[in-house]
Amino acid sequence: MPKQVDHDQRKQTIAEATWRVILQQGMEGASVRNIAKEAGLSAGALRHDFSSQEELLRYAMNLVKEKAAARIKAILTLELPPKEKVLRTLLEIVPTREETRAEMEVWMAFTTYFRHKQTGFDAQHDGIYQLMQYLIAYLEQQGLLETGADQELEAERLYALIDGIALHALLDSQRLGAGKISRILEYHLNSMMDAAEN
Amino acid sequence: MPKQVDHDQRKQTIAEATWRVILQQGMEGASVRNIAKEAGLSAGALRHDFSSQEELLRYAMNLVKEKAAARIKAILTLELPPKEKVLRTLLEIVPTREETRAEMEVWMAFTTYFRHKQTGFDAQHDGIYQLMQYLIAYLEQQGLLETGADQELEAERLYALIDGIALHALLDSQRLGAGKISRILEYHLNSMMDAAEN
Numbered sequence: 001m002p003k004q005v006d007h008d009q010r011k012q013t014i015a016e017a018t019w020r021v022i023l024q025q026g027m028e029g030a031s032v033r034n035i036a037k038e039a040g041l042s043a044g045a046l047r048h049d050f051s052s053q054e055e056l057l058r059y060a061m062n063l064v065k066e067k068a069a070a071r072i073k074a075i076l077t078l079e080l081p082p083k084e085k086v087l088r089t090l091l092e093i094v095p096t097r098e099e100t101r102a103e104m105e106v107w108m109a110f111t112t113y114f115r116h117k118q119t120g121f122d123a124q125h126d127g128i129y130q131l132m133q134y135l136i137a138y139l140e141q142q143g144l145l146e147t148g149a150d151q152e153l154e155a156e157r158l159y160a161l162i163d164g165i166a167l168h169a170l171l172d173s174q175r176l177g178a179g180k181i182s183r184i185l186e187y188h189l190n191s192m193m194d195a196a197e198n
Numbered sequence: 199m200p201k202q203v204d205h206d207q208r209k210q211t212i213a214e215a216t217w218r219v220i221l222q223q224g225m226e227g228a229s230v231r232n233i234a235k236e237a238g239l240s241a242g243a244l245r246h247d248f249s250s251q252e253e254l255l256r257y258a259m260n261l262v263k264e265k266a267a268a269r270i271k272a273i274l275t276l277e278l279p280p281k282e283k284v285l286r287t288l289l290e291i292v293p294t295r296e297e298t299r300a301e302m303e304v305w306m307a308f309t310t311y312f313r314h315k316q317t318g319f320d321a322q323h324d325g326i327y328q329l330m331q332y333l334i335a336y337l338e339q340q341g342l343l344e345t346g347a348d349q350e351l352e353a354e355r356l357y358a359l360i361d362g363i364a365l366h367a368l369l370d371s372q373r374l375g376a377g378k379i380s381r382i383l384e385y386h387l388n389s390m391m392d393a394a395e396n
Contacts (some may be wrong), residue, residue, distance in 0.1 A: 011285070026310075111369070112224075112310045131372075153385045156374070160362030160382070167361055171309070175327075184358070187351045191389060 011049050011059060012176050014039050014108050018060035019106045027109045030057065047072060063112040065126055066094065072131065082142040083189055090185050093128060093162055095169045096178035102196050132159040144193045161188060209247050209257060213236050217256035217304045225307045228255065259308040262301050263324060265292065270329065280340040281387055284333050288383050291326060291360055293367045294376035302364050330357040342391045352390060359386060 017039035031124050032053050036043040050056035071092050075085065097099035107126070133155040139145045144152070167183065169176045201284050203392050215237035234241040248254035269290050273283065283310035305324070331353045337343045343352070362380065367374045 108310065112306065151387060153382055156378070156382050157359065157386060160366060161355065162362065163365055164358030164362030166361065167365065168358060174258050180354070184351055184354050187348060188355060 015060040015063045022106050022109050023102055026114045064107055069113055094166045094181055096181055129159050146194050213258040213261045220304050220307050221300055225311045240262050262305055292364045292379055294379055344392050
C-alpha cells in the first residue's frame with residue numbers, strides 16, 4: 001500500500017509541477033524535460049509514471065477538475081440561503097483568487113492545446129454545464145426563479161456568463177477583479193429571480 | 199501605387215493562409231514554412247513582407263478584427279428597430295456561420311498564444327467591450343432598458359455572455375448551434391428590457 005501511496009503522491013507532485021510550468025511559460029513550455037526539472041525529477045523518472053507527454057497533460061488537467069469539483073461539493077452540502085449557496089458555488093469556478101485563477105489559466109491552456117489533437121480531449125465536458133443546470137433547477141425548486149423563466153435558456157445563459165467572466169478575468173484582471181465579478185454575478189442572480197425575493 | 203496595392207494584396211493573401219493553417223493545425227502548426235506553403239509562396243518571399251513570424255501573426259490577427267468591425271459598422275448604420283439592430287450586431291460576433299466560426303477560432307488561438315509572449319499583444323482590447331457599452335447605452339437612449347438597470351454591470355454581463363457563447367459554440371457546436379445562440383441572445387435582451395417593450 002505505501003508503494004501505491006508514494007506512486008499517487010508522486011504523480012500529484014508531477015501534475016502540480018506541470019501547472020506551474022504552464023502558468024509561467026504557457027503550453028509551449030510544457031515539455032517532459034521542463035516539467036521534470038520543475039518537479040525536481042529526472043526525465044526518466046517522469047517517464048516511469050507517464051508513458052507519454054500527452055498522458056501526463058491529461059492527468060494534470062483532470063486533477064484541476066477534481067480539485068474544483070471537491071470544493072463545489074463541499075459548498076453544496078452547506079446550510080445556506082439558496083441565493084447565497086448559488087453565488088458561492090459560482091465564485092468557486094470563476095477566478096477571484098490565486099488558486100482559482102491558476103486553475104482557470106491551466107484549464108484554458110489545456111483546452112486550446114487538446115482542440116487540435118486527434119485524440120480529442122473532452123474539454124467541453126468539464127461538468128460545469130451540468131452544474132449550471134443543477135443550480136437553475138435548484139432555484140426553481142426553491143420557488144425563486146422568475147415566473148415564466150425558461151430553465152434551459154437560463155442554464156445556457158449562466159454557463160456562458162460564467163465562462164465569459166472567467167476568460168475576461170484572466171485576460172484583463174485589472175478591469176475585472178474579485179469585487180466586480182461578485183457584483184456581476186449577484187446582479188445576474190437578482191435579475192433571474194422574482195422581484196419579491198431580491 | 200500599383201506596387202503598394204500588390205504589396206497589400208499579398209500581405210492579405212498571406213494573412214488568409216495563416217488563418218487556414220491555424221484552423222487546420224492550431225497555433226503549433228503556424229510556422230513561416232507551413233504558412234508559405236499554404237499561400238503558395240516561398241519562405242523567402244514571405245520574409246520579404248514580414249520580418250518575423252510574430253509580425254506576421256499580429257498582422258493576421260488584426261485583419262480578423264478589422265473584418266468583423268467593418269461588418270458591425272454596416273449593421274449599426276441600418277434603419278432597424280433597436281432590439282433587432284442590437285441582436286444582429288451580437289450575431290456578427292458570436293460564431294453562427296462558417297465565417298464567424300473561423301474568425302473566432304483564429305482569434306482564440308492568437309489570444310492564447312500571445313498571452314505568454316513578453317511583447318504581450320493587447321488581445322483583451324479587441325473593441326468588443328466598448329461595443330457592448332455602446333449597445334447598452336443605445337438601448338437606454340431608446341428608453342428600452344429596464345428601470346433601475348445598472349449600465350456598467352449590463353455591459354459587463356453582455357460582454358461575458360457574448361464571449362462565453364463564442365467559446366462554447368467553438369468547443370461544442372453540436373449543443374450550441376446558430377438557432378440556439380439566437381434564442382439565448384434574444385432571451386437575454388428581453389430580460390434586460392422593460393416588460394412592456396418585449
